[in-house]
Amino acid sequence: MSPAGLAWRSLCGQPARAVLGVAGIAVVGALLFDMLLLSRGLVVSFRDILEGAGFDVRVTATDAPPLLGPPLRDVEKLTAAVRALHEVRDAVPLRTGRAEAIAADGSVLEVELFGSGAREGVGWTVLEGEGLNPSGDLPVVVNRRLAARLALAPGSKLRLRGTCQASSAVPPVELTVQGVVAFPFDAASGLTAMTSFAGFLQVCAGEEADLAELLLVASRREAGAEGAVAAIRRARPDLNTFSNEQLLNRLQRTDFSYFRQISFVLSSITLFFAFLLVTTLLTVSVNQRLGELAVLRALGVRRRRIAAGLLCESALLVGAGGLLALPAGALLALGLDRILRAMPDLPEKLHFFVFEPRAVLLHVALVALTGVLAALYPVYLVVRLPIAATLRREVVS
Amino acid sequence: MPSFLATLPLLSALAVTPAATGAPPSILVTRQLAETAGLNVGDVVSLSCDPSGAAARPFRIAGIYEPTPDPMRLVAKRFEARLHLPDMIGLTADPRDPLSPESVTAINVALRDPADAAAFGRELEARVPGLVAVPTARPDDGSGPFVVLERFHLAIALVTVLGSTAFLLSLMVMRAEERKETVGILRLIGVSRRHILLEVLVEGLLIATAGAIFGVLFAWVTEGAVNRFFQWRYDTSLVFVRVTAGIAGRCVALAVPLGVLAGLVASWTLLRRDVVALLRR
Numbered sequence: 001m002s003p004a005g006l007a008w009r010s011l012c013g014q015p016a017r018a019v020l021g022v023a024g025i026a027v028v029g030a031l032l033f034d035m036l037l038l039s040r041g042l043v044v045s046f047r048d049i050l051e052g053a054g055f056d057v058r059v060t061a062t063d064a065p066p067l068l069g070p071p072l073r074d075v076e077k078l079t080a081a082v083r084a085l086h087e088v089r090d091a092v093p094l095r096t097g098r099a100e101a102i103a104a105d106g107s108v109l110e111v112e113l114f115g116s117g118a119r120e121g122v123g124w125t126v127l128e129g130e131g132l133n134p135s136g137d138l139p140v141v142v143n144r145r146l147a148a149r150l151a152l153a154p155g156s157k158l159r160l161r162g163t164c165q166a167s168s169a170v171p172p173v174e175l176t177v178q179g180v181v182a183f184p185f186d187a188a189s190g191l192t193a194m195t196s197f198a199g200f201l202q203v204c205a206g207e208e209a210d211l212a213e214l215l216l217v218a219s220r221r222e223a224g225a226e227g228a229v230a231a232i233r234r235a236r237p238d239l240n241t242f243s244n245e246q247l248l249n250r251l252q253r254t255d256f257s258y259f260r261q262i263s264f265v266l267s268s269i270t271l272f273f274a275f276l277l278v279t280t281l282l283t284v285s286v287n288q289r290l291g292e293l294a295v296l297r298a299l300g301v302r303r304r305r306i307a308a309g310l311l312c313e314s315a316l317l318v319g320a321g322g323l324l325a326l327p328a329g330a331l332l333a334l335g336l337d338r339i340l341r342a343m344p345d346l347p348e349k350l351h352f353f354v355f356e357p358r359a360v361l362l363h364v365a366l367v368a369l370t371g372v373l374a375a376l377y378p379v380y381l382v383v384r385l386p387i388a389a390t391l392r393r394e395v396v397s
Numbered sequence: 398m399p400s401f402l403a404t405l406p407l408l409s410a411l412a413v414t415p416a417a418t419g420a421p422p423s424i425l426v427t428r429q430l431a432e433t434a435g436l437n438v439g440d441v442v443s444l445s446c447d448p449s450g451a452a453a454r455p456f457r458i459a460g461i462y463e464p465t466p467d468p469m470r471l472v473a474k475r476f477e478a479r480l481h482l483p484d485m486i487g488l489t490a491d492p493r494d495p496l497s498p499e500s501v502t503a504i505n506v507a508l509r510d511p512a513d514a515a516a517f518g519r520e521l522e523a524r525v526p527g528l529v530a531v532p533t534a535r536p537d538d539g540s541g542p543f544v545v546l547e548r549f550h551l552a553i554a555l556v557t558v559l560g561s562t563a564f565l566l567s568l569m570v571m572r573a574e575e576r577k578e579t580v581g582i583l584r585l586i587g588v589s590r591r592h593i594l595l596e597v598l599v600e601g602l603l604i605a606t607a608g609a610i611f612g613v614l615f616a617w618v619t620e621g622a623v624n625r626f627f628q629w630r631y632d633t634s635l636v637f638v639r640v641t642a643g644i645a646g647r648c649v650a651l652a653v654p655l656g657v658l659a660g661l662v663a664s665w666t667l668l669r670r671d672v673v674a675l676l677r678r
Contacts, residue, residue, distance in 0.1 A: 016570050016666070024563030031556050062448055070448060238448070254472040261630075266553065270560075277564050284571045336552055343545045 003305055007312035010285060018317065021281045025274055025321025025367075026328055032270040033329030033363045034336060034353060039263035041337075041354040042256045043248055049349050050244040053184045054123045055092070056225040057217035058247065059232060060240045071095075071211040072239070079117060079215060087223035087231040093117040093212035095197065097164035097204045102172055103150055111146060111160065111191045115200025123216070129154025129179030138199040140175035146191040147180040154179055160193065162204035170205040188341070188348045259352065271370055274321075278314055278374035286310070286378045290385065291394035297387045307379045311372070318371035322364065329363075330355070423459035425479040429632055431461045433476065444478065446489050454488055456480070466635035468543065475633070505533075562655055569601075569663035577667060584672045597664040598657060605656025609649040616640050616648075 011018040050056075059082070062069040072078060075093045082091040095115035100108040116123075116132060124131065124141070132141050140158055152158060154177055161172040175195055183192050201209055219228035225243035232241040242250075252260065286293070293306060333353035340352045421441055436442065438458055445453035456478075464475045480488070482501070490497040508517055511534070518530035573580075583593055617640045627637040 014574070017567055017574070020563055020567035020570060024560055024567060027556065027560035027563055031553070031560065257472065257630075261627075273560060273564070277567070280564075281567060281571070284575075288575065332556065336549060339549050339552055340545060342548075343542045 003308035004312045004316075006306075006309035007316055010289070010309070010313055011316055014285065017281065017285075021277065021317050022321045022324065024277050025318055026324035028270045028273045028277070029322050029325025029363070029367060030329035030332050032267055032274070032366065033325055033359065034333045035263040035267040035270065036359040036362055037329075037333050037353040037355065038336075039260050039267070040356065040359070041352045042259060042350070043252055044354040044356060045349070045351040046251065046256075047244065047248055049184045049347055050247070052349075053216070055090075055216040055218050056244050057088075057219055057228045057232065058242055058244075059215035059217060059236075060213070063240045069213075071213050072215060073211060075117075075210050075212040075215070078236070078239075081235060082215065082217060082232055085228070085231045085235060087220055087228040088217055089220045090119065090218040091117075092119040092123075092216045093197070094214045094216055095200050095207075095212050096214075097162060097200065097207070099160040099162050099164070099193070099203055100172075101146065101150060101191065101193070102159040102161060108161075109146070109149060109191055110163075111193050113160065113162070113164075113200065113203060114192070114194040115197045115204075116194055117197055117212075119216075124181040124183050127180045127182060129177070131179055131181065132194060132196065133178055138173065138175040138195065138202060139178045140193050140195045140199060141179045141181045142177060142194075143183055143186050143190070143192040144180055145189070146193060147177075149191065152177050152180070158193065160195075160203045162207075164204035164207050170203075173199075173203045175199055175203075184349065185347045186349075187345045190345070267366075271366060274318070274367070274370045275374045278317055278371060279377055281317065282310060282314055282375060282378040283381065285313070286381050290390050293382055294385060294387050294390035294394065297385065298391060303383050306382050310379050310382060311375045314371045314375035314378075315368075318367055318374070322367035325367075326360065326363070421455040421457045422481060422484045424456040424481075424484075425460045425462050426458055427464045427475045427477045428461055429464075429474060430476040430478065431458075433474075436461070444480075444488060454484075456484070463634055466633050468635060471631055471633065471635065558651065558655070562659065565656060565659040566663065569659045570666070573663040573667045580667055581672055590668045593668060594661070594664060597660055601657040601660025602653065604660070605653045606649070608656060609652035612652065613640065613645045613648055617645075 059072065059078075060069055061072050064070070072093070079091050079093050082088055094117070097113045097115070099111045099113040101111045102108055119132070127144060128147075129141075132139055140160075142152055142158065146152065150156075150158065156177045158175050158177055159172045160175060162170050175193075181194075183194070186192055195203065201207060217228060217232065219225050223231070225245065229241050229243050229246070232239070296306060297303070333355075337351055337353045341350070424442075424444075426436055426442075430436065436458055438460060440458045441455050442458060443450070443453035443455055445451060462479070464477055486498055486501075494500075506517075508514060514532035514534065518532060521530040522528055580593060584590070616638075620638050620640050623638045624636055628634060
């Protein structure tokens with residue numbers, strides 16, 4: 001009988017034990033798979049959002065996180081200077097503030113307001129109408145939630161009162177809705193509106209002109225993001241210029257590090273748990289079959305063959321459990337992702353658990369390694385088995 | 398006098414200068430800032446709100462403090478300084494804004510009865526239009542980031558319990574299988590199933606209790622190491638893991654019945670069998 005056949009017979013001889021072993025490995029394997037998804041999920045998801053915005057380089061005044069530091073000054077000149085660089089395809093300044101949207105019945109809604117420089121229409125998905133076109137009257141594009149709350153459609157009028165400064169009491173300004181769009185960084189419950197720079201300054205009257213919190217830059221394909229970053233740094237070394245990749249690296253070291261660490265800790269624990277489970281099952285199985293194994297050895301079956309049988313038994317347990325772990329892990333990841341995405345103010349498109357083929361490969365490799373390691377001790381027991389003494393003990397008992 | 402100090406969280410420019418002859422105003426700086434910038438008590442530093450360092454003013458470091466740990470700012474570098482409010486206004490006031498020297502960002506109010514916070518806020522907002530009064534206690538609506546994290550940890554714990562239960566059940570099944578013949582002999586000499594089951598129950602209870610206590614003790618002993626690692630990693634005095642009596646109680650309350658149940662289920666599969674089958678005769 002082949003080692004695989006021997007292993008199969010051994011498992012079939014103890015079906016309850018085998019099923020429980022496979023179930024245990026499937027559960028811890030599912031957790032391991034989820035932790036592998038979590039370890040890079042935020043980075044992958046955030047990269048998708050950043051790239052979906054259509055800009056691969058960002059410029060801020062200091063190295064404070066984007067939108068939290070001091071603003072860029074002389075933005076008109078800065079934008080022109082950056083646009084003039086050979087490595088840059090487009091540069092768009094962005095201002096942020098808050099406003100109150102006034103409904104027809106006089107009620108107000110808190111709105112996150114953006115003021116954007118002229119752009120080529122990238123950075124959002126247009127759901128209705130068109131993107132921001134600064135040539136018309138005071139233009140505005142709104143997200144779906146704001147459109148639904150105020151029954152807005154392209155061509156509608158939206159009255160906004162700026163609340164950019166806590167102590168200001170500016171009159172409302174009427175803007176023309178040009179489109180309903182999905183912004184990449186929209187929070188699940190956020191109400192967002194984006195207007196032109198001129199529109200922003202009218203809504204947030206009293207705000208200093210020629211400022212921006214962020215300069216969004218799109219590099220030319222031939223130069224790439226790193227080339228554009230280098231060129232902007234050479235032109236304006238006093239500013240903080242970074243590519244999407246550099247931002248992601250920074251976030252991975254800081255804001256996302258908690259989930260990376262928790263995934264590392266839990267992955268290690270689950271692997272140890274799987275190792276312990278398989279080692280215990282195989283060791284007990286070997287101990288219970290010492291007599292049978294001694295007889296096989298006495299009949300001339302070689303050690304290598306019996307050891308291979310044990311490795312196959314481990315592979316069957318771990319393989320079946322590991323395979324079941326993938327769909328179970330995927331279902332579990334959906335639930336865990338839903339729990340974590342309930343955090344306030346997260347971008348709607350951000351996910352904590354993101355499927356990647358490399359996670360499956362890593363999962364398979366780790367589970368296989370665990371299976372091999374877990375079989376080592378039982379194999380050692382079999383290899384060192386004293387045939388005569390074991391047979392004598394078996395007969396006497 | 399903390400009530401007269403204001404916080405300047407982001408220092409746009411900071412430079413250490415030799416002690417000046419005049420007495421510059423005193424400030425406090427965080428331990429993290431002092432360590433990174435190599436600052437000591439008595440040093441005179443220049444603070445400016447402008448990234449270029451323009452209009453800098455000298456301040457003397459009167460003390461170094463550990464900032465109150467804030468889980469919401471876990472990954473933020475706590476480079477902070479505390480200034481006397483007039484000094485801070487002098488440093489940050491916008492000369493183009495006549496109201497600037499008279500403005501503060503927020504006023505902290507301590508109420509005699511904290512339960513009045515919401516009513517107080519409403520009354521204040523009604524009396525001073527444009528003012529926003531917010532209670533410092535977060536509403537318990539289940540949407541806070543730490544409530545969500547707690548839910549996530551609970552879900553992970555439940556999955557771990559599921560895996561552990563499968564592990565425990567297989568161990569108990571193996572244990573029961575190993576004792577098949579002993580149980581058969583006991584049955585043969587007249588010991589009732591109920592008696593054997595009771596014995597298994599007591600044994601399971603002892604093993605489960607010992608395991609649960611070991612688990613709690615292990616968590617309690619490693620608590621310090623986990624906290625020290627994360628405190629070092631994030632340069633904070635925040636406590637990440639705390640084994641409280643409530644958590645220990647919950648662990649024991651969950652682990653002991655599960656252990657006993659696993660033992661009973663495994664043994665019952667054995668006790669159901671015929672004595673002859675147990676003895677393989």
